[in-house]
Amino acid sequence: MEVMTGAEALIKALKEQGVEIIFGIPGGAALDIYNALCDSSIRHILMRHEQCAAHAADGYARALGRVGVCMATSGPGATNLVTGIAAAYMDSSPLVALTAQVPTTYIGRDAFQEADITGITNPITKHNFQVRTPSEIPSVIKKAFFIAHSGRPGPVLVDFPKNVQASSAKVDFSNDIKLPGYRPNYEPHPLQVKKAVELLLQAERPMIVAGGGVIASNASAELISLAELLLAPVATTLMGKGCIPENHPLATGMIGMHGTVASNRLIQEADVILAVGVRFSDRTIGRIDEFGKDVKIIHIDIDSAEIGKNVDVNVPIVADAKRALNEIRKLLQENFKKKERSVWMAKLKELKEQLEEKANCTEGIKPPKLMVEIRKMLPENAIITTEVGQHQMWAALYLKIYKPRTFISSGGLGAMGFGFPAAIGAKVACPNVPVVDIAGDGSFIMNEQELATSVTEQIPVVVVILNNSMLGMVAQWQRLFYKRRYFAVNLGKVPDFVKLAEAYGAQGFRVQSIEEFSSAFKNALKSDVTTVIDVPIHPEENVFPMVPAGKALKEMMWE
Amino acid sequence: MENENQEQHYVIGAIVEHQPGVLFRVTSLIRRRGFNIQSISVGPTERREIARITLVVTGDKKIVEQVVKQLNKLVEVIKVSIINPERAVVRELALIKVNAPKSAKSEIINYAKIFKGHIVDASPKSLTVEVTGDSDKIDAFIKLLKPHGIKEVARTGITALSRGIESVNNKSEGGRTL
Numbered sequence: 041m042e043v044m045t046g047a048e049a050l051i052k053a054l055k056e057q058g059v060e061i062i063f064g065i066p067g068g069a070a071l072d073i074y075n076a077l078c079d080s081s082i083r084h085i086l087m088r089h090e091q092c093a094a095h096a097a098d099g100y101a102r103a104l105g106r107v108g109v110c111m112a113t114s115g116p117g118a119t120n121l122v123t124g125i126a127a128a129y130m131d132s133s134p135l136v137a138l139t140a141q142v143p144t145t146y147i148g149r150d151a152f153q154e155a156d157i158t159g160i161t162n163p164i165t166k167h168n169f170q171v172r173t174p175s176e177i178p179s180v181i182k183k184a185f186f187i188a189h190s191g192r193p194g195p196v197l198v199d200f201p202k203n204v205q206a207s208s209a210k211v212d213f214s215n216d217i218k219l220p221g222y223r224p225n226y227e228p229h230p231l232q233v234k235k236a237v238e239l240l241l242q243a244e245r246p247m248i249v250a251g252g253g254v255i256a257s258n259a260s261a262e263l264i265s266l267a268e269l270l271l272a273p274v275a276t277t278l279m280g281k282g283c284i285p286e287n288h289p290l291a292t293g294m295i296g297m298h299g300t301v302a303s304n305r306l307i308q309e310a311d312v313i314l315a316v317g318v319r320f321s322d323r324t325i326g327r328i329d330e331f332g333k334d335v336k337i338i339h340i341d342i343d344s345a346e347i348g349k350n351v352d353v354n355v356p357i358v359a360d361a362k363r364a365l366n367e368i369r370k371l372l373q374e375n376f377k378k379k380e381r382s383v384w385m386a387k388l389k390e391l392k393e394q395l396e397e398k399a400n401c402t403e404g405i406k407p408p409k410l411m412v413e414i415r416k417m418l419p420e421n422a423i424i425t426t427e428v429g430q431h432q433m434w435a436a437l438y439l440k441i442y443k444p445r446t447f448i449s450s451g452g453l454g455a456m457g458f459g460f461p462a463a464i465g466a467k468v469a470c471p472n473v474p475v476v477d478i479a480g481d482g483s484f485i486m487n488e489q490e491l492a493t494s495v496t497e498q499i500p501v502v503v504v505i506l507n508n509s510m511l512g513m514v515a516q517w518q519r520l521f522y523k524r525r526y527f528a529v530n531l532g533k534v535p536d537f538v539k540l541a542e543a544y545g546a547q548g549f550r551v552q553s554i555e556e557f558s559s560a561f562k563n564a565l566k567s568d569v570t571t572v573i574d575v576p577i578h579p580e581e582n583v584f585p586m587v588p589a590g591k592a593l594k595e596m597m598w599e
Numbered sequence: 600m601e602n603e604n605q606e607q608h609y610v611i612g613a614i615v616e617h618q619p620g621v622l623f624r625v626t627s628l629i630r631r632r633g634f635n636i637q638s639i640s641v642g643p644t645e646r647r648e649i650a651r652i653t654l655v656v657t658g659d660k661k662i663v664e665q666v667v668k669q670l671n672k673l674v675e676v677i678k679v680s681i682i683n684p685e686r687a688v689v690r691e692l693a694l695i696k697v698n699a700p701k702s703a704k705s706e707i708i709n710y711a712k713i714f715k716g717h718i719v720d721a722s723p724k725s726l727t728v729e730v731t732g733d734s735d736k737i738d739a740f741i742k743l744l745k746p747h748g749i750k751e752v753a754r755t756g757i758t759a760l761s762r763g764i765e766s767v768n769n770k771s772e773g774g775r776t777l
Contacts, residue, residue, distance in 0.1 A: 162624060163631045167674040187674060221616060221677040345668035348661065 041212050046174035047076035047205040050138070053181035054082060056213065059109050061085060061100065061468055062138075063093040067113020069153060070140035072205035085468065085497050088489040090117050092461035094124020095487075098133045099465030102448045103423055105258065107188050108465065111138040115153030118199075119160065123455055125195045126164040130452025131279060132252060134193035136184050137161075143203035144172065158199050166194035170201070174209040182217045191224025192343040193256055224342060228359035228367050235355045236338045237371045239312050243336075245384050246272040247310035249295060249324075252279030252451070253317015253341060255444045259362035260284065263316065266369045271381045272314070273388050275303035277324050278436055278451040280317065286440035292392060296324040297587050298433040302391035304585070304593040309387070316340045317361045320350040321452065326593040340364045395437070405554060405577055407431065407506055411438035413554055414476065414504065417561055421446060422474040423466045427459035427483030430512040433583040435478040457486030463501040464494055474502065474565050481507040482531055491544035494570040502564040503572045508579040509533050516582050520597075541572035550574040608637060609656050609663045610682040610689060610759050616675040617643060617650040624673050625652060634658065634666050638691075638756030649677070653758045682759045684733075689759040692731045694719070695741060698748035699726040707747060714740045725750060733757075 044052070050073060054062075063085045066074045077084055087093040090112040097108030112121050118139040128135040142151040158168045167187050169180045184196040240246060248270075254263050260283045267274045267290050274284045275295035284291045293300035295307060307313065313335060318324065339346075339353040340361055347356040357364050411434055420442045426432040426449040441447040448466055450458035463477040477484075484505050494501060506512075515529040541548030547569055549560035557575060564571035585596045615621045622641055629636050637655035644651050656666055663681060670679045682689070699707050699721075707726050711718060716730035730740050734757060741752065 158620070159623070162627050219674060222674045343672070345665065345672055347668075349665060 041210045043208055044174070044211055045072065045076065045206060045208050046171070046177055046200065047072040049174050049177040049211045050181065050200065050205070051076045051080045051082070052213065053178050054109070055080065056178075057107070057181065057185045059107075062109045062111050063087055063096040063100070063465065064111030064138075065090055065093060065113065065117060067117045067140065067153070069114035069142055069202045070111065070117070072202065073111070073138070073140060073200065085464075085499075086493065087461070088492050089487065090120030091122075091124050091457065092464075092487050092490050092493070094121045094135065094137060095127065095455070095458050095461035096465035096468070097135055097137075098124060098128045098131075099425060099448055099462030100469040101128070101134050101465075102131075102462070103445055103466035103469040105256075105445060107134045107136055107185055109136050109138065112140070113153065114140045114142055114157075114202075115155045117153075118157040119155050122160060122164070123453070125161055125197065127450045127453040127455045127458055128195040129164045129166070131450065132193050132256060133195070134189040135195035136188050137165075137195060137197040139197060139199050140205070141170065141199045141201040144201045145203065147201065157197065161197050164195070165197050166192075168197040168199070170199040171204050172201075174204060174207060175211050178211060178213045179215055179217050183219060186217065186219070187222060191222075192253075192341075225344070225358050226342070226360040226363055228340075228357050228364040230367075232355055232357045233364070233367045233371055236314070236357060236368055237375070239336050239338060239355060240270060240314065240368070240372055241375060243270070243272075243312035245310050245381075246270050246312045246314065247306055248272045248274045249277070249307070249313060249315045249318055250274055250280040250283045251277040251316065251318030251324075253361050254280055254283040255317075257317065257342070257361035258444070259316070259360075259365055260444045262362055262365035262369065264288065266365050266372070269369060269372065269376065271379060271385060273302070273306050273384075275299070275307060277318050277321075278449060281436060281447045281449075282441040282444045285442040287442065290388070292388065293395065294436045296593070297326065297589070298437060298583055298585065299587070299593065300392075300437060301394045301585060301596065302388060304587065304596055305391050306388060308594050310335060312336045312338070314338045314340070315353075316365065317342075319346045322350075322589075325351065326587050326591055326595075405552070405557065405575060407434040407577060407581060407583075408438040409554065410504075410506070410557065410575065411435055411478075413558060414478075414561065415439050417558065417565065418474060418476065422476065423448065423463075423470060425449065425459040425463040425466060425475065425477045427477070427479045428454045428456045429480045429483055430508075430516060430581070430583045431478050431480040431483075431506040433513075434506070437583070439478070456483040458483075460484060460487050460501075460503060461490050461493075463503070464490060464499050467499045467501050476502045476504060479503050479505045480512055481505055481509060481537070482511045484537075485531070485535070488540060491541060491546050491570060491572075495545045498568070500568050500570050502561070503570070504561070505537055505572065505574050507537070507574050507576050508581065510579050512579075512581070513583070515579070519580065519582070520586075521588065537572050537574040541570070545569070547571040548574065550576070552576070606657055606659055609658070610684060610687070610757060611654040611656060611663070611667060611670070612680055612682045612759060613652040613654065613670055613676055614644070614678040615650050615652055616677065617648050618675060621650065621675045622652070624675065625654075625670065628669055628673065629654075629656070629666065632665070632669055634662065638754075640756040640758045642758065651758070653682075653756070655757050682761060684759075687759045687761045689733050689757055690731050691734050691737055691757050692729065692755045693737045693741070694727060694729055694753045695744060695749060696720075696725055696727045696751040697744045698724065698750060700724060703747050707744065710740070710743055716740070
């Protein structure tokens with residue numbers, strides 16, 4: 041037992057959890073915490089907007105597979121975190137958000153900079169806490185980190201009233217935590233594994249759909265080995281991108297609304313679908329009733345509530361993806377006779393080639409070609425983040441990812457402005473790896489102020505803006521489904537992104553051809569300062585293929 | 600038992616950590632997921648740190664299973680189960696204030712006796728009756744008093760315990776529902 045202030049107890053508890061980095065912005069109610077932080081070895085990265093503190097911590101968490109930490113003051117600081125927390129929640133990213141709060145004696149009196157942040161974030165956190173005494177801080181922080189990273193990962197918020205930060209108490213760090221209502225299930229049920237294997241043994245046209253859960257569980261090796269044994273094509277969701285190298289012969293790329301032809305067609309013809317760490321979101325699955333009539337679905341997820349939520353399945357397995365895939369493989373191997381599947385494999389090959397052609401038959405700066413060029417110039421372990429919109433889908437379709445945790449995108453929430461701060465977080469996590477934010481002009485503008493963070497904190501990333509002076513994805517929908525009635529999508533040719541970058545002390549380039557792009561990009565990768573490359577593209581470019589919302593995956597549009 | 604897609608009432612029992620904010624989390628979740636809640640009751644249990652929440656939800660079986668799974672995800676929720684009313688004691692308490700001029704008093708008192716109710720308050724022109732039972736019994740009692748003119752009704756919502764030795768508590772270690 042030691043006597044210390046709540047703020048000191050917090051910093052000590054964070055150190056115990058191995059926290060090295062906090063992304064945050066201080067404020068009146070947070071001053072005691074910042075005062076204690078000042079003496080610690082934890083690096084604080086001063087962001088320019090709290091939303092970006094959360095996104096950066098999220099990017100850090102996704103790149104490393106460790107809990108990311110962000111911090112904000114009470115009231116507006118805390119509410120600014122909300123979008124970032126929601127993004128982490130939707131994509132199951134382990135995040136601990138620390139917020140300051142007005143003194144307990146003021147809570148409920150609408151004090152200056154008071155916001156009910158535990159109430160506000162209740163539906164977008166895995167759990168949240170408000171500490172009431174310094175002595176409970178060690179156990180609350182232990183619980184927060186444990187909940188954030190275990191089971192299905194997610195954000196946890198801890199709220200610290202100012203008087204709890206400032207007051208002293210005897211604090212005990214040795215206590216074990218008890219969470220009687222929280223018991224994630226990691227081990228697959230043997231009977232369910234057996235049922236899954238029976239289905240897979242009979243399968244003629246097996247198909248794997250892999251999602252973010254495979255990456256969260258570090259189960260790539262298990263996934264690939266099972267796919268190779270089965271000769272099953274592997275489609276990934278946006279969140280699953282990277283769990284199988286996209287140059288692998290069995291990888292068919294993204295599935296869903298903007299999925300590849302191969303993924304979207306093959307899934308219609310599969311007789312057994314093994315879905316791992318996916319939640320069958322509307323953007324992934326289109327209309328389930330259009331799947332093969334007799335298709336059998338095996339669904340592995342660590343969150344039992346995901347099973348049967350959107351799609352009825354034949355064999356549910358509530359477990360950690362890595363362990364479940366391992367068990368399935370072990371049992372399968374005992375009885376499996378290697379099959380040729382020549383027709384199924386020929387189909388896979390033929391469908392895959394369609395997309396490759398699309399990426400190659402282009403002239404001028406076409407987004408697919410640009411994605412291919414970017415990939416060529418990057419090492420395999422480079423990290424790509426994206427904003428949200430057309431550029432995101434071009435990246436998902438055409439920018440091949442080879443390693444897990446190297447593609448970081450706001451999938452579930454679809455938060456524009458995510459990519460740049462997430463890139464900053466990823467770069468802090470992996471300082472020796474190039475980090476590239478594939479952006480659109482609309483998204484980048486939403487958090488361009490973080491250029492200041494990246495320059496002053498010396499966190500160099502590369503931002504490639506596919507600039508169509510439009511809210512491109514909205515414009516695409518207006519073009520395709522609203523009779524070309526463009527409204528509220530024209531952003532004009534402002535700002536000048538080169539000058540904007542320069543105003544912050546970053547580097548800016550504007551390029552008019554693939555050749556110019558290549559030289560600017562090479563320069564950017566060598567630079568020790570953040571670089572923004574403005575790439576004007578045609579304002580009426582569409583992302584294809586596309587399945588209109590609410591339609592079956594087979595109703596793909598090509599132009 | 601019943602048609603899976605048919606909408607009906609389900610009684611859900613939840614054992615939760617007895618802490619401020621738990622009820623908020625439960626109701627917030629039910630609202631957010633678009634589930635329909637008929638009644639909810641909360642109270643302490645035999646253990647100080649634990650409370651019991653009893654919910655009545657309307658929906659088909661699939662929806663109710665989803666409610667249970669989502670509730671189970673809440674960190675402070677220790678155990679959730681669907682209570683089969685045929686194998687449980689299901690009770691609700693109602694207080695009914697009814698118009699009771701002198702001429703009607705004895706009839707109302709008689710009705711209360713038949714329903715094993717108690718007169719808990721009386722005034723020259725009214726009686727307040729306390730009655731417990733399942734919701735059907737209370738509905739029937741209220742219907743019976745209606746002609747006299749009901750002034751006010753307060754109902755607690757259902758609370759329930761499974762019959763016999765079976766308890767939600769002793770299954771709570773390590774197990775998962777559904």
